[in-house]
Amino acid sequence: MNEQERAEEHLRTIRRLxxxxxxxxxxxxxxxxxxxxxxxxAFGFFVRSAIFQNWTPASVFVxxxxxxxxxxxxxxxxxxxxxxxxxxxxAKSRHEPIFSASxxxxxxxxxxxxxxxxxxxxxxxxxxxxxxxxxxxxxGWAACYGIGLLATSHFAPRSLTLLGWAFLISSIxxxxxxxxxxxxxxxxxxxxxxxxTRYTYYFGPLxxxxxxxxxxxxxxxxxxxxxxxxxxx
Numbered sequence: 001m002n003e004q005e006r007a008e009e010h011l012r013t014i015r016r017l018x019x020x021x022x023x024x025x026x027x028x029x030x031x032x033x034x035x036x037x038x039x040x041x042a043f044g045f046f047v048r049s050a051i052f053q054n055w056t057p058a059s060v061f062v063x064x065x066x067x068x069x070x071x072x073x074x075x076x077x078x079x080x081x082x083x084x085x086x087x088x089x090x091a092k093s094r095h096e097p098i099f100s101a102s103x104x105x106x107x108x109x110x111x112x113x114x115x116x117x118x119x120x121x122x123x124x125x126x127x128x129x130x131x132x133x134x135x136x137x138x139x140g141w142a143a144c145y146g147i148g149l150l151a152t153s154h155f156a157p158r159s160l161t162l163l164g165w166a167f168l169i170s171s172i173x174x175x176x177x178x179x180x181x182x183x184x185x186x187x188x189x190x191x192x193x194x195x196x197t198r199y200t201y202y203f204g205p206l207x208x209x210x211x212x213x214x215x216x217x218x219x220x221x222x223x224x225x226x227x228x229x230x231x232x233x
Contacts, residue, residue: 034082036220046068049067113147117140138208150164160223163219170211
């Protein structure tokens, strides 16, 4: 296949993806619902674990065991598994191969963000417990996810592009707050927290709940496929 034929095939693939924007929305909306529910459930787990360990009145806060990375990795894996299931079901219902040219183009667009998120997790995930590190990882994950979604903007439905911008803008706001609030220079010994600093334990899980939880639930409600609905521009 020469360069012209490859270019024509690439254009045909993009055209098919744009024409089937409603199909991709129908797949991503249930996935967003699963991801949103799991993310909010994970936040509830963090709140419950903190309250359970600190149920007696005290002047200091003893942080629970470091479950941040394992819990969110489980959430990501379960959401990815649900997304794979929805893709397989959708492909079979349309009598199409799972890894069609359209699917390969979508995966190729998402790959850089996924790789960056994996590298970010590998580098910072084993540095020990620190609430500010958890928050920084949350912001990094949101940024990589938003960039990945925006990479599909030339063929994805508009609602998915807006979701990508919501994640990217939230990560930028989170970085600005982290930089100029003084939290990064706040001294903490990693064991005991006094006064308002005890609440820094919740910052990372809360950011995840607001972005991967709330944003996905809003998206699922707005983009859920409806009978007789026109294809989204």
